[in-house]
Amino acid sequence: MNNRLRVMRAERRWSQADLAQRLEVSRQSINAIETGKYDPSLPLAFKLARLFDTTIEAIFTDEPRQTA
């Protein structure tokens, strides 16, 4: 699963720690989601969508991750 979390976080000038604090998870979790190591559960995905005031589909896509 691919996601735009890093971009959306950067647009708000939030650090990983800021986002972790808002979601009540560890920075490790945020980093794992951003790097594609971990796909969040639906409740966490909804929490993310609410926090960024958008939909889950706007954050996560099932397109394969592009490698540089």
Add this chain to the structure above:
Amino acid sequence: MYCELTPEVKRRNRRELLRKFWPVYLIYITATGMFLFLHPAHNSPLAYVLAISLALSLIGMIVTLAVVTTRQRDEFQKQLIIQSMTWGLCGMMSITTTWGLLEVFTDVRPLPILMNFPIFIVIMAAAKVTLFRNNRPADE
């Protein structure tokens, strides 16, 4: 540890774990120590009391671990903890199965069943450190 939790989550996790885990852990350590150093007489009431205390404290620790893991709100860390517990179980089963076969077919000294839990804990702890270190978030 090798992870960065927010201070609030860190405090909550530590509080919850310590409150539930240490009482049963102390019973386990005390009973094990008494077994090892007091050498209770064969078939004595003390031997039965210590054995039952050990069993109950073990059940208590396993239930505590399960409850704390279930309530862990950070799902990625929960996944890592479950992975490390799986490593602990697999390691314990591999070692005890191999040792058991060696006991049957060779002259190797018998491994006390009492060692099962420490083997599980040691392998789980090593796996947890390794997994958390491997998944340490990079600097921003």
